[in-house]
Amino acid sequence: MSDRELVVLGTASQAPTRSRNHNGYLLRWDGAGVLFDPGEGTQRQMLFAGVTASQITHICITHFHGDHCLGLPGVLQRMSLDRVPHTVDVCYPAQNQELFQRLRHAALFHDVTNLAERPVTGGGTVLTARSFHLEAQPLSHSVPAIGYRLAEPDGRRMLPGKLAALGVTGPAIGRLQREGHLVTGDRLVSLDQVSEPRPGQRFAFIMDTRLCDGAFALADGADMVVCESTFADAEAALARDYGHLTARQAGRIAAESAARLLVLTHFSQRYQHGDSQRLADEAAAAFGGQVVLANDLDRIPVPSRRPPPA
Numbered sequence: 306m307s308d309r310e311l312v313v314l315g316t317a318s319q320a321p322t323r324s325r326n327h328n329g330y331l332l333r334w335d336g337a338g339v340l341f342d343p344g345e346g347t348q349r350q351m352l353f354a355g356v357t358a359s360q361i362t363h364i365c366i367t368h369f370h371g372d373h374c375l376g377l378p379g380v381l382q383r384m385s386l387d388r389v390p391h392t393v394d395v396c397y398p399a400q401n402q403e404l405f406q407r408l409r410h411a412a413l414f415h416d417v418t419n420l421a422e423r424p425v426t427g428g429g430t431v432l433t434a435r436s437f438h439l440e441a442q443p444l445s446h447s448v449p450a451i452g453y454r455l456a457e458p459d460g461r462r463m464l465p466g467k468l469a470a471l472g473v474t475g476p477a478i479g480r481l482q483r484e485g486h487l488v489t490g491d492r493l494v495s496l497d498q499v500s501e502p503r504p505g506q507r508f509a510f511i512m513d514t515r516l517c518d519g520a521f522a523l524a525d526g527a528d529m530v531v532c533e534s535t536f537a538d539a540e541a542a543l544a545r546d547y548g549h550l551t552a553r554q555a556g557r558i559a560a561e562s563a564a565r566l567l568v569l570t571h572f573s574q575r576y577q578h579g580d581s582q583r584l585a586d587e588a589a590a591a592f593g594g595q596v597v598l599a600n601d602l603d604r605i606p607v608p609s610r611r612p613p614p615a
């Protein structure tokens with residue numbers, strides 16, 4: 306099992322189908338579990354996917370249309386029932402604070418959850434966790450909507466051949482990493498001499514939106530982009546009117562942002578399972594990288610970090 310993977314809980318927009326639950330995605334990232342847009346039925350989908358309430362450390366809501374948030378009451382109550390001991394950060398558009406409060410208190414239950422409410426206004430860093438920064442950008446939908454981006458800080462990869470050639474071994478390697486330089490024998494060795502840049506891994510989550518600057522900013526250089534693709538080309542006018550993307554536009558975002566892997570999801574119920582390939586083909590016509598069409602309960606590993614700049 307990969308340490309960083311997307312567990313797909315649901316892939317339907319607006320109305321679920323026999324084969325697609327409402328939205329829901331858990332990004333497993335080292336010890337963290339970021340739950341995005343829990344639609345109706347998310348609690349049960351977690352059961353099918355083998356995800357527990359205690360794995361959730363963060364919840365990110367893009368906007369308050371029902372297919373993106375009606376599962377929140379159930380998930381929060383389950384966290385309480387299971388006595389999840391840690392604090393869970395919950396991010397959502399600040400303009401809809403009242404809607405968040407309604408969902409939080411939608412039913413009566415013995416509430417022992419420990420939530421850190423983080424209403425998001427504007428773009429920028431929302432929080433810093435142990436192994437990532439969480440950023441948000443405004444999207445262009447019919448209601449207040451934001452997308453998210455997880456970015457691991459850039460680091461450096463040690464090069465064993467160069468370490469050996471300069472005689473740096475054992476605990477000295479750790480000291481060199483911490484202090485940036487080291488005297489060995491009569492020589493001063495710097496970290497730059499024995500390592501190369503290691504760009505941090507990046508993940509983007511783009512839901513209901515028209516093409517907009519925020520979507521491109523979120524996807525910039527991302528290893529994995531999860532993107533709504535509600536419609537096919539033939540319904541491009543509908544997509545524009547209702548503030549959605551076509552699969553081809555999702556492909557364009559991935560291509561122009563130099564992303565690596567594009568995961569398509571949030572499909573209109575007008576498309577049957579057999580139509581899926583058409584959406585994937587339309588995205589692939591705009592994007593030369595890998596395109597994956599998400600299905601419920603898929604586990605999709607986050608691709609390895611991009612190679613360092615030459």
Ligand SMILES: [Zn+2]
Pocket residue numbers: 368370446513
């Ligand atoms: Zn929406």
